[in-house]
Amino acid sequence: MVLAELQDVHFTYAYADTPALKGVTLTLEQGMLHGIVGLNSSGKTTLCGLLRGIVPSFHHGELTGRTTILGRELADWNPDELATTIGCVFDNPFTQISGIRDTVFEEIAFGLENLGVAREDIITRVIQVIEQLGIEALAEKNPNELSGGQRQKVAFASIIAMDSDVIVIDEPTSQLDPEASEAVFEIIAGLKKLGKSIVLVEHKIDLVAEYADTVTVLHEGRVALTGTTREVLTDPRLRSFGVTPPQVTELAERLAASGRPLSRVPVTRAEAVELIGERMREEVGGGYRTA
Amino acid sequence: MAIELHDVGFTYPDGSRAVSGVSLRVEDGERVAIVGQNGAGKTTTVKLMNGLLKPTEGEVIVDGESTAKRTTAQVARTVGYVFQNPDDQLFAADVRAEIEYLPRYLHWDDAKRETRVARAVELTGIAPHLDINPKDLPAAIRKFVAIAAVLVSECRYVILDEPTAGLDQRGFALLGTLLDRLQGEGIAVVTITHDMRFVVDTFSRVVAMAAGNVIADGPLPAVFCDDHVLNRSRIRRLEVAQVARDLRLGDQAVSIDDVVALIP
Structure with missing residues (x-):
């Protein structure tokens, strides 16, 4: 089954002058990690809201076109049911934390309690998630006293605990250090291995290149580019939509510009090492060996 | 003129020790990036620079005067601090009121207020948003509003806490231009950041911190080419x-x- 299918979707928030989505047509398959990139205000967060049904059920406005989620038209979904089917991590952890729970442990349990999960199961599940994210030291702390990065991890833990089949994640690493960002991406990759479908908005393009199966570039409320990660990130038009290619892709561009093109354009570090290594061996007749 | 930290230590009232033995000097017009893992003491260090915190050991001197003898408000007029989360800082009903708050509080005359406000607005590119409530703006623009609200002051040093978080390519370019212009005016910028691409593209001096200490301070290779420093500060x-x-x-x-x- 297809995760989401959008046909010529337009959406204008109530009280807004201009539409946020201006004719989006897009198909997202299940079981994949879909990266969504683009400038701020290009429609990324609105798209996430639509997939989760909070647009238009919570954020009202004028919606036209056809949105089908897991085979059912958006209008036919009960918003509560959609909210439990599709988990969501917001970009601002300061708004996601409930603010009414005294400890991180209780905060992570909050969503499960609302679903009516049995108490013992909640405790097992929360402990499991806390270990998975390595936040044991935070478990007894008050969520309101955490740093931005710590809150982001807790917001993430709350969603993983819900165990939804589809997870929409809006910039999960904006306040995390590089090591923690990679840890979050490892978790996201792990969720994909479990068969979850993931829609991920992320500015850190090197991480998108490494982990995403497909990439969609939004620009001014429309789909500017969509396809496999490689197709999109090596597209010469990428920069014109405000997206910087991965560092290794830039490196390849620079080499090509100085008359030293690689046989293929890399998007990940491993590919870059392979392709540049290949070139170096040709150049010097096998004098170099890659690590 | 400079910010000087002399063997500074800080222990929070609950007994947790955030930094110890930190010595640093930031000159007029200089640009310094402070890097390190969450919890390394970066935020405590910059809060000591602008007087939000006073050292429990050692001394912090701003333009020749110890911060211990001055109120936070006095120090903050020389050392501006843009918070990581703009929502910790913004409170006015529209962007214009937000930027004009400090000039009005300080009773500047109209001419001075208008000049300073116009400069802050222009530097940060927020002119189209002046009549909007900051809470209704996207996070990236709120960030520039928070920067403008600090730049309106006559501070000689600006601290930016994670300025690139959530910025897209356009915001990134705007920030780069802003830093160049501040440097041109002799205003020093101290940035805390996890964004190593930003550090490499924009800074020539980098300070690495780990476990409350400065473990490296110098040109980029002093951090990025030293495995020991990279490992200890968990920098890539x-x-x-x-x-x-x-x-x-x-x-x-x-x-x-x-x-x-x-x-x-």
């Missing part, structure tokens, strides 16, 4: 520099330019 080389290492092209490359030059 840029992806391209890592590619160069994987290819055994040495560990002296820091930027994309460096790597391009190394490849035959």
Whole structure:
């Protein structure tokens, strides 16, 4: 089954002058990690809201076109049911934390309690998630006293605990250090291995290149580019939509510009090492060996 | 003129020790990036620089005067601080009121207020948003509003806490231009950041912190080419520099330019 299918979707928030989505047509398959990139205000967060049904059920406005989620038209979904089917991590952890729970442990349990999960199961599940994210030291702390990065991890833990089949994640690493960002991406990759479908908005393009199966570039409320990660990130038009290619892709561009093109354009570090290594061996007749 | 930290330590009232033995000097017009893991003491260090915190050991001197003898408000007039989360800082009903708050509070005359406000608005590119409630603006623009609200003051040093978080390519470019212009005016910028691409592209001096101490301070290679420093501060080389290492092209490359030059 297809995760989401959008046909010529337009959406204008109530009280807004201009539409946020201006004719989006897009198909997202299940079981994949879909990266969504683009400038701020290009429609990324609105798209996430639509997939989760909070647009238009919570954020009202004028919606036209056809949105089908897991085979059912958006209008036919009960918003509560959609909210439990599709988990969501917001970009601002300061708004996601409930603010009414005294400890991180209780905060992570909050969503499960609302679903009516049995108490013992909640405790097992929360402990499991806390270990998975390595936040044991935070478990007894008050969520309101955490740093931005710590809150982001807790917001993430709350969603993983819900165990939804589809997870929409809006910039999960904006306040995390590089090591923690990679840890979050490892978790996201792990969720994909479990068969979850993931829609991920992320500015850190090197991480998108490494982990995403497909990439969609939004620009001014429309789909500017969509396809496999490689197709999109090596597209010469990428920069014109405000997206910087991965560092290794830039490196390849620079080499090509100085008359030293690689046989293929890399998007990940491993590919870059392979392709540049290949070139170096040709150049010097096998004098170099890659690590 | 400079911010000087002399063997500074800080212990929070609950007994947790955030920094110890930190010595640093930030000159007029200088640009310094402070890097390190969450919890390394970066935020405490910059809060000590602008008087939000007073050292429990050692001394912090701003333009020749110890912060211990001045109120936070006095120090903050010289050392501006843009918070990581703009929502911790913004409170007015519209952007214009937000930027005009300090000038009105300080009873500047109209001419001075208008000049300073116009400069802050222009530097941060927020002119189209002046009549909007900051809460209704996207996070990236709120960030520039928070920067403008600090730049309106006559501060000689600006602290930016994670300025690139959530910025897209356009915001990134705007921030780069802003930093260049501040430097042109002799205003020093101290940035806390996890964004190593930003550090490599925009800074020439970097301070690495780990466990409450400064473990390296100098030009980019002092941090990015030293495995010991990288490991202790949990900092990563840029992806391209890592590619160069994987290819055994040495560990002296820091930027994309460096790597391009190394490849035959």
